[in-house]
Amino acid sequence: MCKKKRMAPLLTVSLFVVLCLIQAAAMAAEPTRQPLRVGYLPALSQLPIVVAYENDRMNHVAAQVQISRYNSFTALEAAFRVGAIDFASLPVPLVFAMAADGHQVRLVGADHVGGSRLVAAKQGDVQSLKGKLIGLPGLDTNENIYLSRLMQAGKLRPGLEYKTIRITFSTVMNDFKAGKLDALYLPEPYGTMAEIEKMAVAVDNQEELTGGKLDTVWVVRADYLKGHPAAVDEWLKSLASGCRFIEDDIAKLGARQTGIIQAGYLKFPAETVSKALQGKAGGLQYAPLMPETKVLEKILEDAGQLKILTKSVDLKTLVDPQPLKRIGL
Amino acid sequence: MSMYGKTILALICLIGAPLIAPGPAVAEETVLFGLNIPLTGSYAKQGEDQLKAYKLAIQKVNDEGGILGKKVVYSIKDSKTNAEVARENAKALIAEGAVMITGGSSSAEAITQAEETQKAGVIFMAALTHSNDTTGKDAHRHTFRWYNNGHQSAKAMGSLLSQKFGQNAKYAFIYANYTWGTTIFDSMKQVAEKSGGKVVFSQTTELGKKSYIADLLEAKKAEPNVLVLVHFGDDMVNALKQATQLKLRENMAIVVPLMEIHMAHPLGPEIMQGVITTMPWYHELSEKYEGSKAFVTAFEKEYSKKPCNAAAVAWVDVLQYAEAVKRAGSFDHVKVIKALEGHRFKLLEEDEYWRDWDHQGIHQTYVMIGKTPTESKNEWDLFKIASIHKGDETARTREENPVNLEPLE
Numbered sequence: 001m002c003k004k005k006r007m008a009p010l011l012t013v014s015l016f017v018v019l020c021l022i023q024a025a026a027m028a029a030e031p032t033r034q035p036l037r038v039g040y041l042p043a044l045s046q047l048p049i050v051v052a053y054e055n056d057r058m059n060h061v062a063a064q065v066q067i068s069r070y071n072s073f074t075a076l077e078a079a080f081r082v083g084a085i086d087f088a089s090l091p092v093p094l095v096f097a098m099a100a101d102g103h104q105v106r107l108v109g110a111d112h113v114g115g116s117r118l119v120a121a122k123q124g125d126v127q128s129l130k131g132k133l134i135g136l137p138g139l140d141t142n143e144n145i146y147l148s149r150l151m152q153a154g155k156l157r158p159g160l161e162y163k164t165i166r167i168t169f170s171t172v173m174n175d176f177k178a179g180k181l182d183a184l185y186l187p188e189p190y191g192t193m194a195e196i197e198k199m200a201v202a203v204d205n206q207e208e209l210t211g212g213k214l215d216t217v218w219v220v221r222a223d224y225l226k227g228h229p230a231a232v233d234e235w236l237k238s239l240a241s242g243c244r245f246i247e248d249d250i251a252k253l254g255a256r257q258t259g260i261i262q263a264g265y266l267k268f269p270a271e272t273v274s275k276a277l278q279g280k281a282g283g284l285q286y287a288p289l290m291p292e293t294k295v296l297e298k299i300l301e302d303a304g305q306l307k308i309l310t311k312s313v314d315l316k317t318l319v320d321p322q323p324l325k326r327i328g329l
Numbered sequence: 330m331s332m333y334g335k336t337i338l339a340l341i342c343l344i345g346a347p348l349i350a351p352g353p354a355v356a357e358e359t360v361l362f363g364l365n366i367p368l369t370g371s372y373a374k375q376g377e378d379q380l381k382a383y384k385l386a387i388q389k390v391n392d393e394g395g396i397l398g399k400k401v402v403y404s405i406k407d408s409k410t411n412a413e414v415a416r417e418n419a420k421a422l423i424a425e426g427a428v429m430i431t432g433g434s435s436s437a438e439a440i441t442q443a444e445e446t447q448k449a450g451v452i453f454m455a456a457l458t459h460s461n462d463t464t465g466k467d468a469h470r471h472t473f474r475w476y477n478n479g480h481q482s483a484k485a486m487g488s489l490l491s492q493k494f495g496q497n498a499k500y501a502f503i504y505a506n507y508t509w510g511t512t513i514f515d516s517m518k519q520v521a522e523k524s525g526g527k528v529v530f531s532q533t534t535e536l537g538k539k540s541y542i543a544d545l546l547e548a549k550k551a552e553p554n555v556l557v558l559v560h561f562g563d564d565m566v567n568a569l570k571q572a573t574q575l576k577l578r579e580n581m582a583i584v585v586p587l588m589e590i591h592m593a594h595p596l597g598p599e600i601m602q603g604v605i606t607t608m609p610w611y612h613e614l615s616e617k618y619e620g621s622k623a624f625v626t627a628f629e630k631e632y633s634k635k636p637c638n639a640a641a642v643a644w645v646d647v648l649q650y651a652e653a654v655k656r657a658g659s660f661d662h663v664k665v666i667k668a669l670e671g672h673r674f675k676l677l678e679e680d681e682y683w684r685d686w687d688h689q690g691i692h693q694t695y696v697m698i699g700k701t702p703t704e705s706k707n708e709w710d711l712f713k714i715a716s717i718h719k720g721d722e723t724a725r726t727r728e729e730n731p732v733n734l735e736p737l738e
Contacts, residue, residue: 054405058368058377058380058381059632252357252400253357253359253400253402254357254359256359256402257402257403260361260402260403260404260425261405263404264405
């Protein structure tokens with residue numbers, strides 16, 4: 001009897017341990033996919049990310065893609081710098097800046113060209129922007145570089161004949177409506193939105209800005225790429241099919257399906273997106289590609305002249321074409 | 330254009346030529362379907378497969394020219410395995426202009442969606458919903474449900490249970506505490522008692538529960554011959570896994586009234602062997618019916634896996650709605666309802682039809698038994714068909730299901 005009493009607590013504990021083990025085993029996770037944290041912005045140039053996520057995330061076997069929305073390139077860059085995300089589509093000068101600061105990142109391709117437009121409150125060509133304030137997505141963006149080239153051709157100097165200011169996507173339309181800005185050079189659909197609301201018209205003769213310019217590029221943390229190449233490859237494949245999906249949808253359905261998909265992420269009106277995509281606003285075209293070295297070198301040079309960069313960057317280390325090659329592109 | 334611009338465009342042409350080849354000058358007209366399915370929560374795996382089948386079916390419809398000259402686009406909402414989220418999603422989809430809404434991997438979700446679509450005059454093609462109520466007390470004129478129901482499952486299993494466990498069998502039930510679980514419990518209890526059996530234990534559990542250990546140990550104390558686990562999705566996976574680990578199966582047989590392959594797949598034949606269950610469709614029917622073969626082939630080609638029965642009903646819902654609109658010659662909901670009511674078709678089997686008075690899809694129910702590891706030929710080969718039951722033999726009669734659908738006009 002006494003022995004039984006002594007055994008009772010032991011049996012209780014044993015039973016508890018067994019039950020805990022059973023429960024733990026029952027709740028054990030399935031084979032794990034590697035989390036891949038992707039940041040994106042509300043801009044049509046970022047569409048491949050949300051389309052790829054929406055269409056393919058359930059088919060992934062190597063990557064568990066998690067996407068997070070940010071409201072400016074600055075915020076997206078900051079998230080990358082502090083390690084909150086592993087992958088993003090960022091302006092080339094920002095990628096150079098991170099590399100120059102010693103961040104181990106890799107440029108592994110791009111999913112579109114074009115997609116930004118210069119619109120102003122008043123009709124006119126570049127000269128009409130003399131003395132005006134132009135909103136940009138960031139001073140260390142491709143938009144700033146391309147704008148400075150265009151204005152330079154028109155003999156307009158930054159800071160003297162025109163001014164630029166960095167604006168966030170979440171406030172830009174209100175700022176423009178309130179008259180705080182005279183013009184915008186932003187990724188679509190902001191130009192289209194301003195036109196629909198009859199607040200702005202496209203600046204004349206801006207072909208130099210809209211002719212298939214390299215815009216943002218895919219960037220991934222170097223340690224992630226090294227540690228989980230299969231997850232990166234799988235995600236790049238999805239982005240490539242996202243590009244196909246969007247172009248196919250533009251051609252066949254006037255981008256209506258894409259308009260519906262983005263509504264849950266970018267949150268633009270579907271009709272605005274359809275209009276911008278059908279009109280190929282800003283020369284926007286989607287396809288996976290690896291930027292040419294000479295193009296990157298030119299941006300690097302311009303970024304230095306605009307004092308966006310104070311150090312040079314080793315493109316051979318930064319650019320990694322292998323992932324795109326691995327997936328057959 | 331700069332040299333760079335030309336280079337990039339040339340590159341795009343090279344890489345994406347087939348992708349961005351010029352389409353029609355004017356985009357084709359479109360019509361919107363609302364897909365309201367659980368992509369998170371206990372029934373997420375079923376929702377994922379449903380979504381895959383929806384996309385495949387819509388692609389087929391579009392490849393064949395669309396519906397009345399209009400291409401189908403779709404809006405996806407995650408119902409989160411939550412009936413009220415499903416209701417709000419349905420409202421949003423109606424506001425977006427959906428002509429047809431489909432979805433539901435839980436009956437509670439299906440029922441809330443059915444209420445909203447009825448109010449709005451939008452067709453609801455219910456997907457995975459097995460509660461008797463969906464085409465019973467909660468039936469609506471705008472709702473059609475191809476998936477079989479608890480009554481059909483219970484009736485189909487009746488003779489096997491009686492034959493296997495005898496007239497004095499003792500049954501224990503652990504069941505999900507919502508419309509599906511409670512109606513299945515009622516139907517299964519009736520069947521068990523009708524065959525002379527006795528219910529010695531019953532316990533409800535909440536949707537999404539992770540541990541069933543306490544309930545299972547309670548059930549064990551009642552010393553049943555048969556343990557009926559009325560759970561679905563991840564809940565059933567957890568319950569069955571825990572029942573096996575507690576070695577309950579040494580003394581009692583396990584019955585799971587409704588099964589789909591994603592619940593069995595992670596458990597494998599080691600755990601699934603001997604489990605008695607029912608299904609409204611199984612991928613091996615592709616060996617028996619041309620329609621099922623076409624569906625399974627298309628699904629496997631696209632997704633490299635076998636479809637579950639949640640996917641099957643999604644496939645049926647989209648294709649049947651599209652065909653009904655074509656027959657009606659209009660997207661008008663009244664005309665489409667008339668085109669569906671009583672319509673006979675061969676899609677996944679040989680003889681299926683939409684019953685006009687309760688909108689229950691009538692087709693076969695399959696009683697299945699889990700294969701042993703030796704019997705199982707591959708990871709998806711987990712069940713053998715024990716018996717096949719004609720739809721009209723298992724479905725409720727008008728007396729058993731005295732519904733009065735709303736008038737059409």
